[in-house]
Every structure is written in structure tokens, then in C-alpha cells.
Amino acid sequence: MAASAEKLLNLLLRHGSLSRADLAKAMHLSRPAVSGLVDGLIRQGVLRETGCGASNGGKPPIMLEPVAERFGTIGVDIGHETLLRGVLCDASGKQLAVMELPHGNTFESISEQALKLAASLKAAASIPVAGFGVAVAGQVDHAANEIVYCANFPLKNRGLAERLAAGSGLTVRLDNRARAAAQWEYYFGAADNAEDFIFISAERGIGTAIYLDGKLFSGRAGVAGEIRSLLLPSPDGIGLLPVEQAMSEKFLLELSGNCPDTAGLVTAWRRGEPGAVRTVDYLIGGTVYVTGLLTNLLDPALIVLGGRFRDLGPEFARELATRLKVDPPRQLEFRLSKSGRIGAALGAALGVILENCKSNEP
Known part of the structure; x- marks a missing residue:
């Protein structure tokens, strides 16, 4: 029963407001079973009824939501x-x-x-x-x-x-x-209804998380998706660098020549300044490599870009989508995180x- 209550509450968190019929369908339970769960959670003050939803021809359904306060x-x-x-x-x-x-x-x-x-x-x-x-x-x-x-x-x-x-x-x-x-993107953000997606973000380090079949995939030791030690060619083509170093803000700003921070790099890139263009092109190439590797292994429907990747904006996401090639060919979407740096x-x-x-x- 506790597992069913947990699943019910998770569905309401993710979708905001659902009817008993919606919950029964999503949970593959009978209407009476769901009503029993709902009634118990209402008595506890966990859920509340919020009024009638849209009718599909019959009696309008009573909608439910978590008690936010x-x-x-x-x-x-x-x-x-x-x-x-x-x-x-x-x-x-x-x-x-x-x-x-x-x-x-x-x-x-x-x-x-x-x-x-x-x-x-x-x-x-x-x-x-x-x-x-x-x-x-x-x-x-x-x-x-x-x-x-x-x-x-x-x-x-x-x-x-x-x-x-x-x-x-x-x-x-x-x-x-x-x-x-x-997890926040899955419940409330850019992942929306995607059950299979990869989240990738750069801040002090670089981090990746994987959702498969609507569940966060952690692996045996809880480190599935860690890519920080993967190697990329250095900008001069001589030698290899770990991804975390190659995509660090300090390294990219030094490569750009005179950009003070990521915001300045983005501005200079959009103005077409050569150092910034070279730097962002290098970052795009590295990101295409790691997302291509993960895509070919895991076959997600979506890549969600957070942290510094999100700061580069929709042009960056479109460039990644254009350059990334997977075999066999299939549709893959890039979206910017909705949560930003928080x-x-x-x-x-x-x-x-x-x-x-x-x-x-x-």
C-alpha cells in the first residue's frame, strides 16, 4: 500500500492535478483501489480536491492536488x-x-x-x-x-x-x-514527458545523469553517466585532455583570449569575434563527441543542457543538433534546462x- 501511495503522490507532483480516473489509468489499478488511497491521503491532509475538471461527455471529474502548504x-x-x-x-x-x-x-x-x-x-x-x-x-x-x-x-x-x-x-x-x-527536470522542467533522456551540465565540474524508462539510472555504484575522465583532443590537436578540463570555464576563457566570464564569451561569440568563435566551436565539438557517445549507447529521445551549456542559449543547442550524427539515424532533440543554475x-x-x-x- 505504501508503494502505491508513493507512486500516486509522485504522479501528482509531476502532473500537478489529476482525477481519480487519471490515477487509476496511470497506476494500472481499479477505481475503488485508487479511491481508497486518495481518501486516506485526504484524511491525512496530504491531498485535497480542487474542483471539477474538463468533461469528456459525462460527469466532470473531481481533480486532486498535493497540499502545497x-x-x-x-x-x-x-x-x-x-x-x-x-x-x-x-x-x-x-x-x-x-x-x-x-x-x-x-x-x-x-x-x-x-x-x-x-x-x-x-x-x-x-x-x-x-x-x-x-x-x-x-x-x-x-x-x-x-x-x-x-x-x-x-x-x-x-x-x-x-x-x-x-x-x-x-x-x-x-x-x-x-x-x-x-530529477527536477523530469518532474517540472525541460524533460516534460520524455521517459528516456540524458541531462548534461557544466559548473565547477561536468556532470551527467541518465533517465531510462522514466527512472533515474544510477548504475552499480551510483556513478552511471560520469564522463569527466573521457579524453578529447586538445585545441591544437596535439595530445588529449580530460573532458572536465577541456570544458572548464577557466580553460575556455583562456582559449578565447580576452573574455572575462561565460556571459562575455557568449556575447563575443554572437558578435563573431574570432577567439570566441574558435572557443565555442571547440566546445561544440567536444559536446557533440560526448553526447554522441551517450546517444549511441543509450538511445535517448532527448538531451537536456544545464549549467554553462544552458547559458550558451538556443543557438548552441541548434548547432549541437545539426552536427550530431548517430547511426542508425534517428530523431534526437536538444533542450535547455528550465531550472538554470539553481x-x-x-x-x-x-x-x-x-x-x-x-x-x-x-
């Missing part, structure tokens, strides 16, 4: 070199507040600033806060709720979740930031909501 969740993203990004969401996944704080890339600085950020977001909430999600650029052991690999931040095996839980008084849930962001924080907050769904048994 039942609780809030906090999400914090540890992925930028100097900034922590935080969000506050309600129980329906709606964003209520966004905040940022700088950090010094030490364990002490990151944990202290994350606690300050969480405290500020909690203070901004007019509803109870149910938990604290943290998205990290690294490998997470979910059973131990511990970071077991982290290349760019000093967080490996440091007990970050325990430290944050003690300091905030909230349950803390860790997740990989690419997978957290991809996608991982939103995904971390969503992870807490989904954990809460598991505990609702009528």
Missing part, C-alpha cells in the same frame, strides 16, 4: 567554486525563495555557510520545514548518507550530512548534483519531498 523543504547546491545556492520549496515543489552565500572551499567554510543559508531559508518560510537536501559534485553513498568521492571540494568522508543535521535540527539528505538537477538546489529540495512521499501510507 503542508510543509517546505530546503535545497542547497555545492557545485560552484565560490558560491552556495539555496532554495526553499513547498510540498508541491513550487519555488518560494532563492538565496546565495559565498564559501571558501574548505570543509569548515562550506558547512558553516550551508548552515547559515539553511537558517535564512527556514526563517523565510511561513510553513514547517520538513528537511534539508544537499546536492554535491561527487559520488554519494545513499545508504550511509555520505560523500565517498569528491574531486573538486574537500567533502569526502567528512560526515557533512551529520554536521548539517546537528547544526540545523533538520533531517539532511545528500545527492549527486547532476542527478538531483535531472537546478541542483531545486532537485535537492525535491529529493526531500519524494522521501516524504514514501512515508505516506493511508
